[in-house]
Amino acid sequence: MPVPESGGRYALLKPRHLLTLRAVVRTGSFVIAARELGYTASAISQQVSALEKETGLVLFEREAHGVRATAAAHRLVDLSVPVLAAMDDLGHQVHQLATGATARLRLGSFPTASVRLVPPALSALTSAHPRAQVQLEEGEPEELVAALNAGDLDVALVYEYGLSPRQWSDGLVCHQLVREDLVLLRARGSGLSPRLAGLSQARWITSREGTAGALSLARLCAAAGFEAAVTFRSNNYGVVRELVSAGLGVAVVPGLGHSPGDSVEATRLAQRSAFRRVMALHRHENSNPLLDTMVRSLRGAVPADEPYVHAPLDDQPD
Numbered sequence: 001m002p003v004p005e006s007g008g009r010y011a012l013l014k015p016r017h018l019l020t021l022r023a024v025v026r027t028g029s030f031v032i033a034a035r036e037l038g039y040t041a042s043a044i045s046q047q048v049s050a051l052e053k054e055t056g057l058v059l060f061e062r063e064a065h066g067v068r069a070t071a072a073a074h075r076l077v078d079l080s081v082p083v084l085a086a087m088d089d090l091g092h093q094v095h096q097l098a099t100g101a102t103a104r105l106r107l108g109s110f111p112t113a114s115v116r117l118v119p120p121a122l123s124a125l126t127s128a129h130p131r132a133q134v135q136l137e138e139g140e141p142e143e144l145v146a147a148l149n150a151g152d153l154d155v156a157l158v159y160e161y162g163l164s165p166r167q168w169s170d171g172l173v174c175h176q177l178v179r180e181d182l183v184l185l186r187a188r189g190s191g192l193s194p195r196l197a198g199l200s201q202a203r204w205i206t207s208r209e210g211t212a213g214a215l216s217l218a219r220l221c222a223a224a225g226f227e228a229a230v231t232f233r234s235n236n237y238g239v240v241r242e243l244v245s246a247g248l249g250v251a252v253v254p255g256l257g258h259s260p261g262d263s264v265e266a267t268r269l270a271q272r273s274a275f276r277r278v279m280a281l282h283r284h285e286n287s288n289p290l291l292d293t294m295v296r297s298l299r300g301a302v303p304a305d306e307p308y309v310h311a312p313l314d315d316q317p318d
Contacts, residue, residue: 162273176312180255200226203249255308
């Protein structure tokens, strides 16, 4: 609460002094107010004197056996009621913010995780913190990590293929979430081989050039002794599956990108390097109160009953 000083400036009154004033006016005693507030009577007297100096008001008339509040003191108590109520509400809001109840979290994700992991994870997060605000951004790992390092994201969901590993900067904490098998998709009844070595003449469908998925496929096929003849490209695994279903080619997709159906046959690739890992990254110094809950929610969102999705083999401690 501002009070004018000389020269037209205003002094800011301390809420603690106003609370002390209210207690003394209500009890009519420095001693009783001190007992209620946990101070000494001397400390109460000092606070009242400081408030009188700050306001230029005489707040109490000292008497032989106590104090008597002046009209100015009663008026100041009345004026301070909305101020102290607002301060109490501010304290509550700060507590809510610090505990994550009304905090905001910025989450980055790639499309497959946005479909399979993000919705159940956000459902769990908002159940624990109903007033939390979450901002979702989508992109590929390189884009998300750049945003994370720039402070534009709190958490980023990223991936790496066994044949295309990535390196993260030392300032990032990595939480392994899931290890996916790579799955070969063929149109049901096509008669095509379930092994890579028998598909050297097949038409292939994969993600766009330069992506980790396309690079992984090229390396898998090279290890099998041929170069894949790619006829269609899409970064949407739903589109890839429909193209396979229509008999337009074969494809290799990660476990989270596969949806079982009657029109497509799926076979897990046996190569040791035929996998993809999904992880959550955040900056080591990030103190967002929702961070731990978000990571736990993401772990809890990993499907537990799918044949091509597994707990990570090399989970790192938090």
